[in-house]
Amino acid sequence: MEGVRALFGRRYTSRFPAEPAVVPEGFRGIPRFDAGGCIGCGACATVCPAKDIEINDEIRDGGAIRRLTIHYDDCIFCAQCARNCPTGKGVVMTREFDLATDDRNRLRESVEKELVCCELCHEPFAARDHLLWIARRVGTAAYTNPTLMLTLLNDISPGASMVPEKGEGPARSDRIRVLCPKCRRVATLEFSMEK
Numbered sequence: 001m002e003g004v005r006a007l008f009g010r011r012y013t014s015r016f017p018a019e020p021a022v023v024p025e026g027f028r029g030i031p032r033f034d035a036g037g038c039i040g041c042g043a044c045a046t047v048c049p050a051k052d053i054e055i056n057d058e059i060r061d062g063g064a065i066r067r068l069t070i071h072y073d074d075c076i077f078c079a080q081c082a083r084n085c086p087t088g089k090g091v092v093m094t095r096e097f098d099l100a101t102d103d104r105n106r107l108r109e110s111v112e113k114e115l116v117c118c119e120l121c122h123e124p125f126a127a128r129d130h131l132l133w134i135a136r137r138v139g140t141a142a143y144t145n146p147t148l149m150l151t152l153l154n155d156i157s158p159g160a161s162m163v164p165e166k167g168e169g170p171a172r173s174d175r176i177r178v179l180c181p182k183c184r185r186v187a188t189l190e191f192s193m194e195k
């Protein structure tokens, strides 16, 4: 009797993969990076309980790069990475769930961020976008920290001379020197916080 009922009753299964499956609102599919929203801080890798977000810092072409890679074959779709991302948009949970593939390269996704290197030891120590994000969050307090201040000023006017030629007026580097009030005003007010 049950067999006859099942034969003529409504279907309880979906036709996936012949037809796309409709997943409910709030469904946690795979997380994806957003290069524009990511600042390369690495918080997602720290909180990931499955330890499936890999961070590789590389010296490359005279600069340094941080590459973050999510390995979907280890991901448990818990969304801790997205919840703890400080920008709230560096990694987002999608509603994608179909990971069936015979190409393992499809099971990972990376984002790359430029790293800033120490001017003394030359070791990379933070992503440039991370420093800029902090500098803009703290506002004028960024000017109390030379690393934040110089990273911010370099972003505002890239390529501007950090070391003035002899006889030239104040440059950015002069802001962390002993200056007379007049030169201090010029060196400070030449650059604004606005991008």
Ligand code: SF4
Pocket (backbone or CB within 6 Å): 033, 037, 038, 039, 040, 041, 042, 043, 044, 045, 068, 081, 084, 085, 086, 087, 088, 089, 090, 091
């Ligand atoms: S900004 Fe977000 S996605 Fe990017 S590294 Fe930090 S926590 Fe991860």
Ligand code: SF4
Pocket (backbone or CB within 6 Å): 031, 047, 048, 049, 050, 051, 052, 053, 070, 074, 075, 076, 077, 078, 079, 080, 081, 082
């Ligand atoms: S969803 Fe969870 S397991 Fe997957 S990458 Fe994010 S934190 Fe790690």
